[in-house]
Amino acid sequence: MITLQNPLDMHIHLREGEILKSVLNFSAKYFSGVLAMPNLKIPLDDTNSILKYKKEIENTAKELNCGNFMPIMSIYLSESLNKNELIKAKKEGIKILKLYPKGATTGSENGISEILNQKICDIFEIAQDLGFILSIHGESNGFSLEREFEFGEIFREIAINFPRLKIIMEHLSDRRSIDLLKYDNIFATITLHHITMSLDDVLGSGLNPHYFCKPILKTKKDRDALLNLALSGDEKISFGSDSAPHLESNKLKQNGAAGIFSAPILLPKLCEIFEKHKKLENLQKFISDNARKIYDLQNIPNKTITLIKESFKVQDFIVIGDDRIIPLLAGKSLSWRIKDL
Amino acid sequence: MITLQNPLDMHIHLREGEILKSVLNFSAKYFSGVLAMPNLKIPLDDTNSILKYKKEIENTAKELNCGNFMPIMSIYLSESLNKNELIKAKKEGIKILKLYPKGATTGSENGISEILNQKICDIFEIAQDLGFILSIHGESNGFSLEREFEFGEIFREIAINFPRLKIIMEHLSDRRSIDLLKYDNIFATITLHHITMSLDDVLGSGLNPHYFCKPILKTKKDRDALLNLALSGDEKISFGSDSAPHLESNKLKQNGAAGIFSAPILLPKLCEIFEKHKKLENLQKFISDNARKIYDLQNIPNKTITLIKESFKVQDFIVIGDDRIIPLLAGKSLSWRIKDL
Numbered sequence: 001m002i003t004l005q006n007p008l009d010m011h012i013h014l015r016e017g018e019i020l021k022s023v024l025n026f027s028a029k030y031f032s033g034v035l036a037m038p039n040l041k042i043p044l045d046d047t048n049s050i051l052k053y054k055k056e057i058e059n060t061a062k063e064l065n066c067g068n069f070m071p072i073m074s075i076y077l078s079e080s081l082n083k084n085e086l087i088k089a090k091k092e093g094i095k096i097l098k099l100y101p102k103g104a105t106t107g108s109e110n111g112i113s114e115i116l117n118q119k120i121c122d123i124f125e126i127a128q129d130l131g132f133i134l135s136i137h138g139e140s141n142g143f144s145l146e147r148e149f150e151f152g153e154i155f156r157e158i159a160i161n162f163p164r165l166k167i168i169m170e171h172l173s174d175r176r177s178i179d180l181l182k183y184d185n186i187f188a189t190i191t192l193h194h195i196t197m198s199l200d201d202v203l204g205s206g207l208n209p210h211y212f213c214k215p216i217l218k219t220k221k222d223r224d225a226l227l228n229l230a231l232s233g234d235e236k237i238s239f240g241s242d243s244a245p246h247l248e249s250n251k252l253k254q255n256g257a258a259g260i261f262s263a264p265i266l267l268p269k270l271c272e273i274f275e276k277h278k279k280l281e282n283l284q285k286f287i288s289d290n291a292r293k294i295y296d297l298q299n300i301p302n303k304t305i306t307l308i309k310e311s312f313k314v315q316d317f318i319v320i321g322d323d324r325i326i327p328l329l330a331g332k333s334l335s336w337r338i339k340d341l
Numbered sequence: 342m343i344t345l346q347n348p349l350d351m352h353i354h355l356r357e358g359e360i361l362k363s364v365l366n367f368s369a370k371y372f373s374g375v376l377a378m379p380n381l382k383i384p385l386d387d388t389n390s391i392l393k394y395k396k397e398i399e400n401t402a403k404e405l406n407c408g409n410f411m412p413i414m415s416i417y418l419s420e421s422l423n424k425n426e427l428i429k430a431k432k433e434g435i436k437i438l439k440l441y442p443k444g445a446t447t448g449s450e451n452g453i454s455e456i457l458n459q460k461i462c463d464i465f466e467i468a469q470d471l472g473f474i475l476s477i478h479g480e481s482n483g484f485s486l487e488r489e490f491e492f493g494e495i496f497r498e499i500a501i502n503f504p505r506l507k508i509i510m511e512h513l514s515d516r517r518s519i520d521l522l523k524y525d526n527i528f529a530t531i532t533l534h535h536i537t538m539s540l541d542d543v544l545g546s547g548l549n550p551h552y553f554c555k556p557i558l559k560t561k562k563d564r565d566a567l568l569n570l571a572l573s574g575d576e577k578i579s580f581g582s583d584s585a586p587h588l589e590s591n592k593l594k595q596n597g598a599a600g601i602f603s604a605p606i607l608l609p610k611l612c613e614i615f616e617k618h619k620k621l622e623n624l625q626k627f628i629s630d631n632a633r634k635i636y637d638l639q640n641i642p643n644k645t646i647t648l649i650k651e652s653f654k655v656q657d658f659i660v661i662g663d664d665r666i667i668p669l670l671a672g673k674s675l676s677w678r679i680k681d682l
Contacts, residue, residue, distance in 0.1 A: 001671055075562045084579075103546075109591045134415075143539070143540075143545075143560060144541050144544055145486075145540070196355070198484070199485055200485050202544070203543070203544075203553060204484075205444075206591075206596030206599070207550050207597035208595055208596060208597075209550070209595065209597070210550045216544055220484060254550065254551060255547035256550070257547065258547070258548070305533070313347070326595075
């Protein structure tokens with residue numbers, strides 16, 4: 001048995017409308033707070049839209065009887081974002097600025113093409129002064145397996161030029177990125193899938209579209225290095241699932257969508273992994289304590305989650321109209337389950 | 342305009358029954374001969390089955406009015422293959438022995454687990470004495486992007502221990518394999534897709550199951566090195582398309598099938614590439630002359646194919662019952678087309 005205090009998922013895609021209603025319980029019931037990504041169909045680059053979305057999440061959580069739960073909001077760094085909007089957002093308690101390189105992943109069409117140009121550096125300057133945390137999907141537009149590594153130069157530049165700006169490297173996938181944590185103001189999130197799978201799971205035998213995500217899963221060496229980093233409880237690392245629900249029809253097609261829907265298995269699977277590696281004592285840091293410090297999270301609602309070592313069968317799918325969403329490890333059995341609240 | 346004499350495709354999957362009927366015309370009309378792979382649902386590891394399959398191909402080609410055409414047959418190296426069967430096959434004019442490592446690709450379930458054990462080495466010895474050519478899908482069971490490179494050691498061992506045995510490295514995908522051509526008895530085939538695409542085409546933006554194949558497409562450096570080798574007309578290199586028709590329903594699913602259906606575009610696309618790189622003068626070697634020498638092909642039927650520089654729109658799909666097969670570059674326009682015979 002293990003008891004986790006106030007689990008936090010610092011990177012998740014909750015979507016809107018019907019999908020939000022179908023996936024939110026997995027997060028809102030078992031996590032105190034989750035950082036909701038702003039790359040909706042219309043990207044959330046203004047405060048009013050963000051507050052409206054926050055309300056939608058809160059209302060949905062209430063309808064689903066999820067108990068104490070706090071959505072943590074972020075603002076999308078589009079080309080049209082300006083100082084006034086950042087000031088307004090900050091006043092409303094939004095302090096995470098999310099940067100997508102244009103075209104890097106799902107919902108990044110309104111992202112940034114030239115990250116180090118003057119206009120964007122001005123935004124970084126303002127963000128630093130206002131105390132924003134800069135969360136970055138760090139990938140170049142180069143060869144798929146080199147994108148995160150190539151982006152390292154940009155992380156370095158921002159870290160050096162804006163030393164008071166906290167920077168989060170989202171969803172680490174390449175072991176060569178770990179070196180960047182030597183900069184005082186660089187932190188990172190790590191997903192479940194990048195510490196449990198490699199490119200072989202996507203295409204090593206048959207092709208598995210449900211394991212296709214950005215950044216793409218890399219080698220087993222990358223997987224293992226990131227796993228060890230997560231297991232260590234390193235205080236610069238928060239858990240961020242990057243759970244991303246996509247309709248099956250959008251996954252199993254030509255030009256299929258990138259994203260892995262891991263929300264239904266996060267805490268049980270993490271227990272399984274941390275126990276296997278005899279590091280259960282570090283799970284509390286990875287799943288909550290580190291994030292509370294890094295993001296300076298005050299007032300997150302209290303939630304105590306107990307997991308027990310009993311078999312848990314992952315559901316095969318979630319029905320959405322006449323379509324479905326397939327969770328990671330659908331139909332598989334895990335060795336831990338969440339004790340009924 | 343360019344005229345090609347007796348085009349040969351030294352590696353193709355023609356399938357059986359309805360699919361054979363639907364795809365054979367692309368090969369049999371425009372190629373003098375093609376090497377038909379033996380990995381059918383029931384692998385062709387005995388002479389009678391091979392001759393029956395040969396007859397099916399020949400009859401289908403006649404029904405489709407494909408003109409002069411010769412299927413070149415190969416025998417599947419299964420664990421149950423023995424000396425008597427090899428002698429029998431040789432008498433019937435079958436002289437290509439195809440080795441699949443067990444589990445490496447579609448239809449390799451009856452392949453070989455331990456390639457360098459005594460029993461298989463005995464088969465290599467017999468094959469060498471009988472004058473067989475050993476055609477190998479060269480991949481280890483390691484990390485997907487390293488499989489061909491890791492298999493290099495086995496190519497080396499066989500080449501050194503059986504110096505009179507001609508060995509073909511099928512569908513080169515990794516530039517590090519090129520070095521193995523220094524062995525006198527090692528040759529190779531190269532596909533169209535491995536000289537025109539990289540892993541980015543599979544998963545660099547959305548996921549493209551129709552570009553998923555084994556060996557998996559690798560880096561742009563690998564692509565370019567193999568392209569240059571093909572363009573050079575190097576006498577150790579034959580063209581082998583590895584065209585592999587799969588029903589769309591088997592491609593666009595979890596655990597999707599590996600294989601690219603390139604048969605409908607081979608000659609036009611090769612003209613386009615060789616012209617672009619100002620190497621049209623080497624295409625005849627790549628598409629026929631080298632193979633005739635390497636495989637010592639006598640009596641291949643004469644066929645003269647003329648291609649002209651006119652726009653050619655690739656068909657979107659081929660209907661198979663209530664399913665479809667999607668060709669490489671479906672719906673795209675090429676700048677060369679085959680002149681009507």
